[in-house]
Structures are given as structure tokens and as C-alpha cells.
Amino acid sequence: MSDRGTLERLVIKAYEKADYSGQPLSQFEAFINPNEITLAYEMEYDSAQGSGTTNSRMNFKKVKPGDMSLTFFIDGTGASGRPASVQDKVEQFQAVTGYNGNIHRPNYLKVGWGTLQIKRCVLKSASIAYKLFKPDGVPLRAIITANFTDNSDDQTRVAMAQDQSPDLTHFRLVKAGDDLPSLCHQIYGDPRLYLQVARANGIDDFRNLVPGTKLRFPPLEK
Incomplete structure (x- = not known):
């Protein structure tokens, strides 16, 4: 927990192991915290319909991996009081969330901020929009829109779907x-x-x- 008056920033930590063991490989800290986080969940059902009936009974099967959408704003103009190299921050985001040649796949990620439950996920898609440039073409502002998908193992995901599950800490x-x-x-x-x-x-x-x-x-x- 942050000290009172200290701004806590959203952090993405990268891991090489699927069980997230060991120290993080690297991390990306939001330049400006997102003003919106979208979490999407999908339930899967089997529809069972008896012979001669018009209604079907939706039998619950499982909670499918959920998605999370975040938008990161990077300002290199200095207007926020924190000058930054926009391109350096973009490349840092790409290095943390993107393809890792050592494991021949994108990194395993943990996303955490404040009291939000730490989410184990992987990057699903990302887009970068550059909004302002210096006369020589150096970008001054960028918006990264990123979509992550849940990467919890099946046992953990099932436990999370159950209220007060004893399978989790x-x-x-x-x-x-x-x-x-x-x-x-x-x-x-x-x-x-x-x-x-x-x-x-x-x-x-x-x-x-x-x-x-x-x-x-x-x-x-x-």
C-alpha cells in the first residue's frame, strides 16, 4: 500500500515462466494512470432442451478466460511536470508485453494497481496512436490501447469463480x-x-x- 499522498501507478510485470515464479524479468509503469479499466467475462453454457418443449435449460459449464482493456497516455511535452521520451516508453511497453525470444512466445504478465486484484494475463492485442510531433518528427504524445486476456490456470480460474473458495489465499x-x-x-x-x-x-x-x-x-x- 502506498503512503498517504503518494501516487501509486499501474504496473505491468513480465515473467518468463508460466507459473510466474522468480523475480520479474522487467516491468512497465504507467506514465499517467488509466482513467478507465474494462474487464470482460464470458460464461459458457450447454443448452438442454427436452423433447416436445419450447424452452431450453441453460446448464452452466465454465467461466471462460476474461479480457481486460487498458489505455495508456504518454506525454512528452512536459505539461504534466514529468517530461518523458514518448518513443522510449512505447518501446518499454513493447519489450515488457511483447515477444520474448528466450521462451519463443510473449511474456507472461501480471497487472496490478492499488486495491485491484493482481491479474495474470498475456497481451492479446495493442495499438499505438501518436498524437503530436516535433517539427523533426519526434513524437510528443502517444496513446497505447492494449487488450489482455486471462492466463490463470484452470484450477485458479475455477476457484476465482466460486465465492470464498478455499482453493485461493x-x-x-x-x-x-x-x-x-x-x-x-x-x-x-x-x-x-x-x-x-x-x-x-x-x-x-x-x-x-x-x-x-x-x-x-x-x-x-x-
Whole structure:
């Protein structure tokens, strides 16, 4: 979380491994944060229609990988108080999100900003519009419109489609009156897992949770 008064910028981090392990290969930081983020989801159904009926029953199959659209504005005029080389920023975006010869495919990406859930994705398409030029042809402003598609593995994507899924790590801020067994029951459906959660958070006295404490509830085997 940013300190109060500090502007947090949207960041795209690139990875070479499909499991996103290790340190990021490189990253792109938005020059000016987007004023709009579009998330698109699609559900897939099987339509079952009984013989002699006119209506079909839509049986849910799966949540298909979703898309995310972002628009980045780059200003090289200095009007924003942060002079930048437009072409350098464009090339940085292309290097982070584009084709990587080491893995013979585009990089695996994580996109994160503020409280938005970090999205694992890959670049689907991008367009660059140059809007203003110096007399010698050097670009002064550019708009990058980028579309990303979800790259979460099937297990993670299915878990994300389920409310309070125990297959994903959850975080909770302790409120007055909360106790660890009850929180474990809410998340895992099993209050007996409180000792494992206490160990995961380094809690010695699980009976006296301090309000405002952030607790991590990792995936656990029941």
C-alpha cells in the first residue's frame, strides 16, 4: 500500500515462466494512470432442451478466460511536470508485453494497481496512436490501447469463480469480536483448521486477536 499522498501507478510485470515464479524479468509503469479499466467475462453454457418443449435449460459449464482493456497516455511535452521520451516508453511497453525470444512466445504478465486484484494475463492485442510531433518528427504524445486476456490456470480460474473458495489465499482484517475458529469456518467450512492458520500467521495466542490485524488464510487440506 502506498503512503498517504503518494501516487501509486499501474504496473505491468513480465515473467518468463508460466507459473510466474522468480523475480520479474522487467516491468512497465504507467506514465499517467488509466482513467478507465474494462474487464470482460464470458460464461459458457450447454443448452438442454427436452423433447416436445419450447424452452431450453441453460446448464452452466465454465467461466471462460476474461479480457481486460487498458489505455495508456504518454506525454512528452512536459505539461504534466514529468517530461518523458514518448518513443522510449512505447518501446518499454513493447519489450515488457511483447515477444520474448528466450521462451519463443510473449511474456507472461501480471497487472496490478492499488486495491485491484493482481491479474495474470498475456497481451492479446495493442495499438499505438501518436498524437503530436516535433517539427523533426519526434513524437510528443502517444496513446497505447492494449487488450489482455486471462492466463490463470484452470484450477485458479475455477476457484476465482466460486465465492470464498478455499482453493485461493484469502486475507481478512480482524474486527472486534472475531475469533479464529469462526473465520476458518467461514473460509474453509472447517473451524478445526484454526491451528494451521495461526501457524501460518505466526500467532501465539489465537484467542486474543487484535482488531485491525491482517490475517492470511492460505489453501489448506481438510
